[in-house]
Amino acid sequence: MDFNFSEEQIQLADAVGRWVEKAYPFERRLEISRNGGFSEEAYQSLAELGLCGLLTSDAYDGMDQGPVEAMVVMEQLGAGLVIEPIAQTWIASALIQAFGSEALKSDWLPSLAGGTQRIAVALNERAGRYRWQVCETHANNDQLTGHKHVVLGGADANAYLVSAMHNGQLALYLVANGAAGLRAEPYATQDGGRAVDLYLKDTPAILVTADGLTAGAAAEAMGIAWLCAEGVGIMERMLAITVDYMNTRQQFGKTIASFQALRHRVADVKMALELARSMSYYATLKLNAVPEERDQAMARAKVQLGQSMRLVGQACIQLHGGIGVTDEVAISHYFKRLTQMEMQCGDTLHHLGRVSDQMQATAGVFA
């Protein structure tokens, strides 16, 4: 039992932190979100740092790192409010690496790691809300028909990993952008990023795996673990920004940091942050556990994160007062990202239901 980071992990976090500071200041983030919600230049720059292929095997030009490395990177990207969909790239790469044929791997993994191509994961549909297992899209002779809803980071992707029913089972397919019968309708999202809805009609696709349930569960688990890490990075930065503001802003002749009602809210924010960090560690360290144990951990973690993100987001806006609800300050943009994350990979109530339905007599970190 050890929660210390290795020297290499600290260096990795520092390198990403320095990149954010230098290449991705708030003004840059604002400009990107106002101009389409994705910067090819920023993404290439992240690829040069090796981040796109962080988890990919070195046989496919990746860095061959593990969940803890992913976590420390996501914390830093969260702190910088980086909008480019690195986590999507990791999930897509991991699915292809775990389930894809050799041809798929050599076709896609090196270019995903190099940042020259991107794949977005399209599992959810409108009817199923957060239940990606509910799938009306179907496959017929490797042609897909259906509708995939709010595919985050999917605008201008080179391909999509699309779930579809095949012979009564959930399967996972790869669909190239521009394939016949595919219509991708892009739009902005609340956090300043981009998403697409995909409409498929007899769209040619390549089967990645017939075991879509296993692949989907793995995708969701990764998504949750990295949202948790990103959320911790965001909340930590929001607290720091708020502390600076409170120690500067004067009312009634003194800094607002001196008022006990506000100080107690700061203590509550710190509590929520540290509970979230604890559960982010937990999620990351359970990412490679057997699926049942892993998924229980992810559900618990997302419940804690949901509660923490709501409290921290709302409190930090409130502690800023009127300036907190303007578009010009960073804090409101952090808040919007945090809010969107609640509705990614299942919200608090969705996962509370999972925890509740699967509770055992004994419970704890190790059970």
Add this chain to the structure above:
Amino acid sequence: MDLAFTPEEQTFRETIRDWVTAHLPSDLSTKVHNAQRLHREDMQRWAKILGAKGWLGYSWPTEFGGPGWSAVQKHLFEEECALAGAPRIVPFGPVMVAPVIMTFGNAAQQARFLPGIASGDVWWSQGYSEPGSGSDLASLKTRAERQGDHYIVNGQKTWTTLGQFGDWIFCLVRTDTTGKPQTGISFLLIDMRSPGVTVRPIRLLDGECEVNEVWFDNVQVPAENLIGEENKGWDYAKYLLAHERTNIADVNRAKRELERLKRIAKTEGVYEDVRFRDEIAKLEVEIVALEMMVLRVLSAQTSGKSSLDIAGLLKIRGSEIQQRYAELMMLAAGPSALPYIFDAMEAGWQGDQVAGLSGFPGGNVHNAPLASTYFNMRKTTIYGGSNEVQRNIVAQTVLGS
């Protein structure tokens, strides 16, 4: 980073578990698992069993006869004891005053007091709070005046937990009224059988007498009972407060009580009610998050790093969780939590012929203590520095102002 305990730690856990299984009397664990009333003899029986093994002072270093366990080993010991249903170790002797005597006491004091604490023979109490000094502890007024080789102590302490059983009491007393309040306080050990000491139990809202008022009326205390230097008592008290902060979260007990909550909810038929079960699920997530936070503090301690900024959060969160499981157990019983039958909280109660009760109304006597426990648990966010004072401390750390 690694979540798992080492193989050595796992083996250690097994050893503890086997020993506790073999030595914890089943009548005691039955009482604990069902929150039946524990008496002085119950608590002392377990203390002496641990004492005979050398584990009552389980956090002590080997030089004072302790096992010299690491922070992780101590945690595993606490966890195994809690899950097995062992009575809580009454902390005032082995956990609270002993480290102060070891660190600031002289060799004679160590030789005189530590053996009785280690064996469980001597019951210690804590004399900190006063009627006018709760959260503002440094304002305490109990006076100790030096007269020759004695101190003469006058004043009143209150909220003295289980003080009615106390043999000795460690007190913060005022020895100087000049300067800042914190600088005139001394740490004094007082024999509770001394003439002039009066103990009066205070009945609490649950009907039990868990705390006491203690009066000192010209009590003569030998000067050799002063710990360390005169007027340095505040420093020693702060050292004590900083000691054993992970234990205050009581996450191991929370895990045991979560199991009990689920049992009660199933027995009472509310476990299948999704609205009720979701409340248990929320608590389960809170307990796992608290346990992770405790493990983070242990990891920091093990690697010699400071973890003070999260250690302070443990008291707040742990106390809130204690209150919540007690509340949910009471609500699970619902109407069956309402009968207040004092004797039904005793193990083995079989009804009351005189009062005309054939048994506990509704039949499940395990519901008898649920409301009382809920009432009792209101103390947790008040004692040990109220949670509002804890928030002030956390805010001070975070804001740096």
